[in-house]
Amino acid sequence: MSMAVYHAAVATLLLGAAAIAAPSQAETIKVTIDRLAYAPAEIEAKVGDEIEWINKDSLIHTATVKGGAQVLLPAKKSGRLRLQEPGSFDYICRYHPNMKGRITVRP
Amino acid sequence: MTKNLKAAATAIALFIGATGALGADKPTDPQIAHIAYTAGVLDIEAAKQAIAMSKNKAVVEFAETMLRDHEAVNSQALDLVKKLNVTPEDNDTSKALSQAAETKRQELAKLSGAEFDRAYVEHEVAYHKQVNGALETMLIPAAQNGELKSLLETGLKLFQGHQQHAEHVAAELK
Numbered sequence: 001m002s003m004a005v006y007h008a009a010v011a012t013l014l015l016g017a018a019a020i021a022a023p024s025q026a027e028t029i030k031v032t033i034d035r036l037a038y039a040p041a042e043i044e045a046k047v048g049d050e051i052e053w054i055n056k057d058s059l060i061h062t063a064t065v066k067g068g069a070q071v072l073l074p075a076k077k078s079g080r081l082r083l084q085e086p087g088s089f090d091y092i093c094r095y096h097p098n099m100k101g102r103i104t105v106r107p
Numbered sequence: 108m109t110k111n112l113k114a115a116a117t118a119i120a121l122f123i124g125a126t127g128a129l130g131a132d133k134p135t136d137p138q139i140a141h142i143a144y145t146a147g148v149l150d151i152e153a154a155k156q157a158i159a160m161s162k163n164k165a166v167v168e169f170a171e172t173m174l175r176d177h178e179a180v181n182s183q184a185l186d187l188v189k190k191l192n193v194t195p196e197d198n199d200t201s202k203a204l205s206q207a208a209e210t211k212r213q214e215l216a217k218l219s220g221a222e223f224d225r226a227y228v229e230h231e232v233a234y235h236k237q238v239n240g241a242l243e244t245m246l247i248p249a250a251q252n253g254e255l256k257s258l259l260e261t262g263l264k265l266f267q268g269h270q271q272h273a274e275h276v277a278a279e280l281k
Contacts, residue, residue: 037264058183
C-alpha cells in the first residue's frame with residue numbers, strides 16, 4: 001500500500017468513526033428534582049452525554065460540583081450540562097446542601 | 108443559645124409538655140398551620156434586615172435564599188389552608204416565637220459589619236435547628252391532615268438544607 005492510499009484509508013476510517021460517534025451515541029439523561037431530592041440520585045453517563053435536570057419544585061435549586069461546574073435550576077424550569085471529562089463527581093444544591101447527587105462519567 | 112431563643116424553645120417545650128404528656132390535646136391543624144406560617148414570616152423579616160444591613164456576599168446570598176424559599180413555602184401553605192378551608196389559629200407557641208424574633212431583631216439592629224454578620228448567621232443556625240426540632244417532634248406527628256403533614260415534611264427537608272447552608276456560611280465567617 002502506497003503512503004497516499006494508506007493516509008486516505010485512515011482518513012476514511014476516522015471520518016466514518018466520527019460520523020457514527022457524534023450524534024447517534026450521545027444521550028440525554030434526565031434527573032428530576034421533586035421535594036428537594038435528585039432522582040435518580042446517582043447516574044452513570046459517558047463523555048459527550050448531556051444531563052437535563054428538571055426542577056419540579058417552586059424553589060430555585062442548582063446542581064453544583066464542588067470546585068467545578070454549576071447549573072442554575074430556576075423554579076419549575078430545567079437546566080442542562082454536557083459532560084466533558086471522565087470521572088466521578090459529587091454534586092449538591094448550593095442553596096440546600098442536603099440535596100446530594102453523583103455522576104459517574106465513563107470515557 | 109441566646110436568651111430570647113431560649114425563651115422560645117422553652118415555650119415550645121411547655122407546649123409539648125402541656126399537651127404531649129396527656130396526648131389528648133396536641134396542637135390542632137389550624138394551630139400547626141399558624142406556627143409553621145409564623146416561623147416562615149419571622150425568618151423572612153430577619154432576612155430583609157440582613158439584606159439591608161450586610162455587605163458580605165455570602166451572608167446576603169444566604170438571606171436572599173431565606174427570603175425566596177420561605178416566601179415560596181408560605182405561599183404554598185396559604186394555598187393549602189384555603190383549599191382545606193382551615194383558618195390558622197394564633198396560639199402561645201406562635202406568640203413566643205414572634206416575641207423572641209422581635210427581641211433578636213432589636214439586638215441585631217445595634218450591630219454592624221462583621222459583628223452583625225456573625226450574629227445573624229449564628230442565630231439562623233440556632234433558629235432553624237429549633238424550628239426543625241419542633242417540626243420533627245411536635246408539628247409533623249400531630250398533624251392530622253395528610254396534605255398538611257406532607258407540606259410540613261417538605262418544609263423540614265428545606266429547613267434542614269437552610270440549617271446546613273447557614274452552618275457553611277458561619278464556618279466561612281470564623
